[in-house]
Amino acid sequence: AWSFQKVHRSSMDSKDLDAEIHPLKNEDGKNKENCENGGGKEVGSKNQTAVSRLSKWRTAAFFAALFLCLVVVFAFSFIIPCPVRPHSVRTWSRTYDSAVTYPFLSANDVNKDKVLDVLFIYKSTNASNPNISCSDEGLSSPCAFMTAVSGTNSTTLWERPVTEDVLLVECGIEQLGGVVPSGCLIIGKPEFLTAIDFHTGETRWQKPSSFGATYTVMKPLLKIPDVNNDNIPDLMVLVSVENK
Numbered sequence: 001a002w003s004f005q006k007v008h009r010s011s012m013d014s015k016d017l018d019a020e021i022h023p024l025k026n027e028d029g030k031n032k033e034n035c036e037n038g039g040g041k042e043v044g045s046k047n048q049t050a051v052s053r054l055s056k057w058r059t060a061a062f063f064a065a066l067f068l069c070l071v072v073v074f075a076f077s078f079i080i081p082c083p084v085r086p087h088s089v090r091t092w093s094r095t096y097d098s099a100v101t102y103p104f105l106s107a108n109d110v111n112k113d114k115v116l117d118v119l120f121i122y123k124s125t126n127a128s129n130p131n132i133s134c135s136d137e138g139l140s141s142p143c144a145f146m147t148a149v150s151g152t153n154s155t156t157l158w159e160r161p162v163t164e165d166v167l168l169v170e171c172g173i174e175q176l177g178g179v180v181p182s183g184c185l186i187i188g189k190p191e192f193l194t195a196i197d198f199h200t201g202e203t204r205w206q207k208p209s210s211f212g213a214t215y216t217v218m219k220p221l222l223k224i225p226d227v228n229n230d231n232i233p234d235l236m237v238l239v240s241v242e243n244k
Helices: 002-021 023-079
Strands: 100-108 117-124 143-149 156-163 165-173 183-189 192-197 203-208 215-224 234-241
Touching: 100 165, 117 165, 143 165, 143 183, 156 165, 156 183, 156 192, 165 215
Parallel strands: none
Antiparallel strands: 100 117, 117 143, 143 156, 165 183, 183 192, 192 203, 215 234
16 A cells, blocks of 8 residues: 555656646647637637528528519509409490380390490481481481490490391301301391491491392391301391292
């Protein structure tokens, strides 16, 4: 026991003696340890700063993109106006003074607003529009006026004189006049067959008819296959002549 304590004490004395002899060496070792610890802390601090900056840039880029999208949306909402739709009413009525109506009524989307409009024919000396008269088509007064009325609010879409008296009228005839939109065919007096575009009221074609002195046009108007090889379906008019 005495020998172990003596050896241990002598080793401690030698360490103390070495520290007294080489004090700078011990300080250099401590400084190295401190530098190593300090360098690790400095690298960790730089990494944290870089991550923080990257996160801030990502946040800034996100909000910048969001702001740009909002600016584009609002800009186009003001540049491109919304389509103006006519004011719609639940019920409406129209009055035509001193007029006689024919047994014809058709519902079609005339102005292409996805609302069914009304087409009808009435006979009068004057049209509902003072700028339209029978003489516009070379007809004597009174005459028959065909008119299209908006199904949304009853405004007149178009109106025109068609004949002096109506014998037969039918709408919804496909490829009438060789065009895709359907049209209306009117048989009237004086003897004319008139094809009308119900979207505009314009005449597609007009043909004089000669059914005889006394006749009655029979319903319905027959649609038959292409007879003259023009790739357009044809029509057949049935007429009842007196004594036949």
